[in-house]
Amino acid sequence: MRRGVSIWAAASFAAVTVTALAVGGLPAAAQTTVADGDQPMIERGKLAYAHSCSHCHGPNMINAGTVTPDLRTFPDDKTRFVGTVKDGKNNKMPPWRETLSDNDIDDLWAYVSSRRKK
Ligand code: HEC
Numbered sequence: 001m002r003r004g005v006s007i008w009a010a011a012s013f014a015a016v017t018v019t020a021l022a023v024g025g026l027p028a029a030a031q032t033t034v035a036d037g038d039q040p041m042i043e044r045g046k047l048a049y050a051h052s053c054s055h056c057h058g059p060n061m062i063n064a065g066t067v068t069p070d071l072r073t074f075p076d077d078k079t080r081f082v083g084t085v086k087d088g089k090n091n092k093m094p095p096w097r098e099t100l101s102d103n104d105i106d107d108l109w110a111y112v113s114s115r116r117k118k
Contacts, residue, residue: 046111
């Protein structure tokens with residue numbers, strides 16, 4: 001019986017090791033595809049947002065959603081985001097093409113994505 005117990009212990013130890021390796025491997029793989037979780041980008045985006053967007057879209061993106069859309073509910077659609085930010089929309093959302101670089105807009109997207117309501 002003792003022998004049986006130690007085999008179980010060894011088996012479960014092996015399972016834990018495999019699980020830990022699998023979990024440990026995830027963040028590196030995720031980084032290449034997902035912008036959120038990239039803290040420096042989010043921090044830069046937060047500053048750019050406070051500077052260029054917050055007076056219309058609300059501090060920290062909190063607003064009534066009546067005049068400007070609540071960006072926390074903007075869909076996970078980076079192409080649409082970049083297009084609107086560069087070109088503006090309906091003469092109400094101003095264009096930023098001349099003011100913000102592609103990197104600035106990437107940072108803004110990271111920040112907006114980090115605040116998305118699930
Ligand atoms: C002068 C006020 C103003 C500023 C500044 C402003 N926005 Fe907007 N934004 C608007 C308005 C108004 C709309 C709604 C336009 C519409 O749907 O007709 C809008 C819409 C949007 C949308 C949704 C567009 C869509 O495709 O549905 C996004 C995304 C957005 N703004 C991002 C930003 C970002 C990022 C910044 C800062 C770089 C910013 N806005 C600065 C007024 C502003």
